[in-house]
Amino acid sequence: xxxxxxxxxxxxxxxxxxxxxxxxxxxxxxxxxxxxxxxxxxxxxxxxxxxxxxxxxxxxxxxxxxxxxxxxxxxxxxxxxxxxxxxxxxxxxxxxxxxxxxxxxxxxxxxxxxxxxxxxxxxxxxxxxxxxxxxxxxxxxxxxxxxxxxxxxxxxxxxxxxxxxxxxxxxxxxxxxxxxxxxxxxxxxxxxxxxx
Amino acid sequence: xxxxxxxxxxxxxxxxxxxxxxxxxxxxxxxxxxxxxxxxxxxxxxxxxxxxxxxxxxxxxxxxxxxxxxxxxxxxxxxxxxxxxxxxxxxxxx
Numbered sequence: 001x002x003x004x005x006x007x008x009x010x011x012x013x014x015x016x017x018x019x020x021x022x023x024x025x026x027x028x029x030x031x032x033x034x035x036x037x038x039x040x041x042x043x044x045x046x047x048x049x050x051x052x053x054x055x056x057x058x059x060x061x062x063x064x065x066x067x068x069x070x071x072x073x074x075x076x077x078x079x080x081x082x083x084x085x086x087x088x089x090x091x092x093x094x095x096x097x098x099x100x101x102x103x104x105x106x107x108x109x110x111x112x113x114x115x116x117x118x119x120x121x122x123x124x125x126x127x128x129x130x131x132x133x134x135x136x137x138x139x140x141x142x143x144x145x146x147x148x149x150x151x152x153x154x155x156x157x158x159x160x161x162x163x164x165x166x167x168x169x170x171x172x173x174x175x176x177x178x179x180x181x182x183x184x185x186x187x188x189x190x191x192x193x194x195x196x
Numbered sequence: 197x198x199x200x201x202x203x204x205x206x207x208x209x210x211x212x213x214x215x216x217x218x219x220x221x222x223x224x225x226x227x228x229x230x231x232x233x234x235x236x237x238x239x240x241x242x243x244x245x246x247x248x249x250x251x252x253x254x255x256x257x258x259x260x261x262x263x264x265x266x267x268x269x270x271x272x273x274x275x276x277x278x279x280x281x282x283x284x285x286x287x288x289x290x
Binding site: 004007010015018019020022023027036039040043044047048089090091092093094096097098100101104111112117118119121122125136137140141143146164165168171172175 | 210211213214215216217218219222224242243245246249250252253254256257258259260261263264265266267270271273274277278281283284287
């Protein structure tokens with residue numbers, strides 16, 4: 001293959017995904033300058049290993065994988081050691097419902113109509129532990145399937161599911177805290193008080 | 197025996213529905229379970245409240261992190277670093 005054809009394919013499949021990679025990198029790094037470094041390194045590594053990419057596969061997913069691996073290595077904090085595979089995903093769903101019951105007693109029924117949701121969600125995502133945040137970004141923001149996210153993260157689908165459900169529950173909790181801090185609702189009672 | 201729609205809700209408790217919340221919202225339950233949870237939520241105001249709340253959060257997540265523009269500076273940095281690896285080099289023989 002000539003270089004120009006190689007570069008044309010790279011342009012079409014990889015450079016075209018740049019906005020998504022930038023968003024993903026920013027969700028990981030929380031700092032635009034660090035995210036830009038991360039994106040640059042991601043593209044450099046992608047170009048170097050472009051010969052190993054199999055056409056027909058999902059280039060964006062491949063870039064997310066590289067980006068996250070670079071991030072973890074740069075941070076010298078391999079979040080993959082956080083093993084949540086034994087987590088109970090259904091329990092996370094149940095706890096989310098119980099906590100909602102508690103918060104409802106404190107005036108949260110129209111919570112989402114009373115706060116600026118986008119900044120609240122951004123703030124909540126920012127403080128999630130990396131393993132949960134990444135699962136939520138991949139599935140709930142980037143629209144990846146559980147299977148696609150599992151491929152990016154290098155974990156079983158069940159682990160993606162449990163991390164995703166915990167992320168969503170923590171996100172919900174953060175929105176309540178955000179609303180309490182803003183004086184929109186009262187401090188929720190304990191989850192146990194609201195258990196049905 | 198085939199259950200009618202009105203009989204299904206009685207088979208699902210709030211706890212069961214709540215445990216299925218996110219699988220339900222993601223459409224990952226079996227057709228029968230999905231229908232049973234839906235039937236319960238339609239008849240239980242507490243569960244309906246939370247399912248709606250959770251659905252709205254999920255719906256608003258993508259919009260909370262919109263795809264931003266990529267700065268020209270970043271594009272140039274990337275292209276420059278790739279050029280050092282041969283990106284954009286003339287095709288041999290031309």
